[in-house]
Amino acid sequence: MNTTTVSGLAAPRDGRALATGWPARIAIAGILALVILPLLPVGSFVLSIGTTAFITAIAAASLHLLIRTGHVSMGHAAFMGIGAYASVLVTMKLQLPFAAGLVAAFVAPAILALLIGPLVLRLAGKYFVLVTFLFGEIVRMVFVEWTTLTGGANGIPGVPPPHPRLLDPQAYYYFALGFAIVLIGFIARLLSSEIGRSIDAIREGENLAECSGVPVLRVKVCIFALSCGIVGIAGALQGHFIRYIDPTSFSMVQSLNLVVVNVIGGMYALVGPIIGTAFFMITPELLRDYVELQRVIFGIIIIVVIAFFPGGLVEIAQRRADALRGKRKVGP
Amino acid sequence: MTAFLEVSNLTRQFGGLTAVRDLSFTVTQQEILGIIGPNGAGKTTAVNLMSGVIRPTAGTVMFAGQVITGQSPHRLVRSGLVRTFQSTTVFTDRTVYENALRGAFLSVYPGALHTFFGTARARRMRRETEQRIDELLEWLGLTDVAHLTAGNLPYGYQKTLGLVIALASRPRLIMLDEPVAGLSAEEADQVRETILRVRDSGITVVVIDHNMRFIKGLCDRVLVIHQGHELAIGKPLDVLANPAVIEAYLGRGHAAAHR
Numbered sequence: 001m002n003t004t005t006v007s008g009l010a011a012p013r014d015g016r017a018l019a020t021g022w023p024a025r026i027a028i029a030g031i032l033a034l035v036i037l038p039l040l041p042v043g044s045f046v047l048s049i050g051t052t053a054f055i056t057a058i059a060a061a062s063l064h065l066l067i068r069t070g071h072v073s074m075g076h077a078a079f080m081g082i083g084a085y086a087s088v089l090v091t092m093k094l095q096l097p098f099a100a101g102l103v104a105a106f107v108a109p110a111i112l113a114l115l116i117g118p119l120v121l122r123l124a125g126k127y128f129v130l131v132t133f134l135f136g137e138i139v140r141m142v143f144v145e146w147t148t149l150t151g152g153a154n155g156i157p158g159v160p161p162p163h164p165r166l167l168d169p170q171a172y173y174y175f176a177l178g179f180a181i182v183l184i185g186f187i188a189r190l191l192s193s194e195i196g197r198s199i200d201a202i203r204e205g206e207n208l209a210e211c212s213g214v215p216v217l218r219v220k221v222c223i224f225a226l227s228c229g230i231v232g233i234a235g236a237l238q239g240h241f242i243r244y245i246d247p248t249s250f251s252m253v254q255s256l257n258l259v260v261v262n263v264i265g266g267m268y269a270l271v272g273p274i275i276g277t278a279f280f281m282i283t284p285e286l287l288r289d290y291v292e293l294q295r296v297i298f299g300i301i302i303i304v305v306i307a308f309f310p311g312g313l314v315e316i317a318q319r320r321a322d323a324l325r326g327k328r329k330v331g332p
Numbered sequence: 333m334t335a336f337l338e339v340s341n342l343t344r345q346f347g348g349l350t351a352v353r354d355l356s357f358t359v360t361q362q363e364i365l366g367i368i369g370p371n372g373a374g375k376t377t378a379v380n381l382m383s384g385v386i387r388p389t390a391g392t393v394m395f396a397g398q399v400i401t402g403q404s405p406h407r408l409v410r411s412g413l414v415r416t417f418q419s420t421t422v423f424t425d426r427t428v429y430e431n432a433l434r435g436a437f438l439s440v441y442p443g444a445l446h447t448f449f450g451t452a453r454a455r456r457m458r459r460e461t462e463q464r465i466d467e468l469l470e471w472l473g474l475t476d477v478a479h480l481t482a483g484n485l486p487y488g489y490q491k492t493l494g495l496v497i498a499l500a501s502r503p504r505l506i507m508l509d510e511p512v513a514g515l516s517a518e519e520a521d522q523v524r525e526t527i528l529r530v531r532d533s534g535i536t537v538v539v540i541d542h543n544m545r546f547i548k549g550l551c552d553r554v555l556v557i558h559q560g561h562e563l564a565i566g567k568p569l570d571v572l573a574n575p576a577v578i579e580a581y582l583g584r585g586h587a588a589a590h591r
Contacts, residue, residue, distance in 0.1 A: 189448060190448065193447040193448050193450075194437075194440055194441045194442070194447040194454070194458075195441075195444060195447055195448070197433070197434060197437075197440075198434075198437060198441070201423065201434045201437070204423045204424075204425065204426070205422075205423050207385075207417055208417065208421075208422075208423065208434075208497065209434070209437075210404070210405045210406050211383070211405045211406075211409060211414060211415055211416075211417070211498075212406075212409065212414075212434055212435045212436075212437045212438075212497060212500070212501055213406050213409035213410060213437045213438040213501055214406055214437050215404075215406045215407075216406065
């Protein structure tokens with residue numbers, strides 16, 4: 001076998017390479033930049049965009065975790081909503097501290113996922129997409145109809161901040177950034193561990209994984225529950241930041257946005273949803289002068305990315321990097 | 333000779349169709365048993381039943397003295413019974429090495445918390461598994477291609493890699509579903525040599541195939557299944573000379589000509 005023929009896209013993409021080296025350096029540089037940003041003379045508007053981006057990044061990364069098992073959920077925002085409502089109700093109706101709300105925001109959607117997971121995770125591909133889509137709609141209906149608890153379509157106004165000092169946009173910016181680092185770091189570690197290896201094995205060959213000793217359904221259900229719990233925390237962070245929750249914030253459109261963020265960024269590396277989030281948050285701001293064209297241009301970009309780079313923006317970067325490396329390593 | 337794998341009255345119905353009917357046989361330790369039969373005879377269903385992919389309607393399967401009927405595949409792997417697949421045999425986008433590592437899930441996975449925190453136990457298991465995989469790849473001649481993407485390898489290599497994935501979990505018995513389908517005669521001979529070496533290392537083998545030449549040169553005993561039921565069992569040459577077997581395979585006219 002001629003080893004020199006194997007390069008570029010065919011090169012081994014083992015998780016190990018991602019855990020160390022330049023990706024780690026880029027991550028640290030990125031975090032530093034985000035830490036420094038509020039110290040520059042930027043308005044509270046930029047801080048608010050940043051905070052929303054961190055929350056979106058957590059939600060998108062949690063969906064990424066599920067996508068890695070081979071299941072694209074079209075109802076992820078519903079779990080985000082369940083987390084948001086759980087936290088808001090615990091802090092407002094039960095008058096408990098935010099920490100208790102946060103626990104409820106994780107536990108409530110995770111338990112629901114544990115209950116429906118064993119049923120829906122047996123469904124492959126498009127059937128899972130359909131069922132989660134319907135599930136999302138059912139949850140939204142519950143938010144709308146259960147008016148005594150959820151306030152119905154009017155939502156719940158006057159949500160308290162996690163802490164009085166977090167009324168300051170800059171403080172909340174760092175608060176959300178902290179959560180994003182911890183939760184995305186957690187997902188990154190999980191995916192680079194042996195659990196991550198079995199998750200990838202399940203996506204690429206479920207039978208083969210099962211017959212190598214991986215308890216496929218159990219792994220899927222656990223990851224689904226974890227993913228829904230994490231997105232629930234993102235929901236709580238959003239509810240207590242905007243200080244208002246209503247059913248439209250957790251509708252089908254939001255679920256679709258989370259999927260789009262993953263598809264644009266790239267579905268098979270954790271940097272995908274992060275890059276996707278940045279793109280998703282920044283592009284509309286750049287197109288601000290063309291409000292009526294904003295959605296159209298955004299749509300065209302999405303189509304182009306999906307059509308030419310199925311691996312998302314990550315794949316574009318990967319190809320550039322491979323091309324550069326290829327130039328350097330000509331010859332044996 | 334005690335039975336290592338004992339199948340008793342195994343039956344599976346799909347709606348009105350009985351795919352496997354009252355099938356009973358035993359496999360002794362370190363034996364190579366071939367299962368042959370015409371298309372649709374129920375060979376793959378039988379393997380699916382024994383390896384836990386589907387549950388039997390009736391009957392029992394015993395492995396190493398334990399009843400394993402209806403246990404899920406990942407639990408059977410734990411007790412040392414592993415199977416390969418006809419089509420999806422390898423993780424095509426991954427390196428040969430990564431494929432083997434995935435096959436070794438049980439010996440490399442130290443538990444959720446251990447792997448998450450990268451404890452000493454996790455590192456030790458990883459180190460030991462890597463060493464074992466190096467030896468395994470060396471043994472089956474895949475060391476030189478260890479860092480190539482599996483999907484880019486010739487088909488014969490991929491079949492061998494499928495075997496490596498199965499062996500990586502340290503099985504005591506492996507079931508191979510058509511290990512030489514689509515291979516050239518030369519490649520099939522290589523696979524046969526490999527399977528013989530696997531057996532000589534102490535592993536019991538159950539192999540399904542159509543290829544008579546391959547089965548004859550490999551198996552200690554052959555079980556012929558026809559319409560989900562045992563038609564004959566015994567030494568390869570005896571079984572293949574059996575008129576009932578010839579008739580099932582080639583039709584009545586040929587059976588008469590062979591007499």
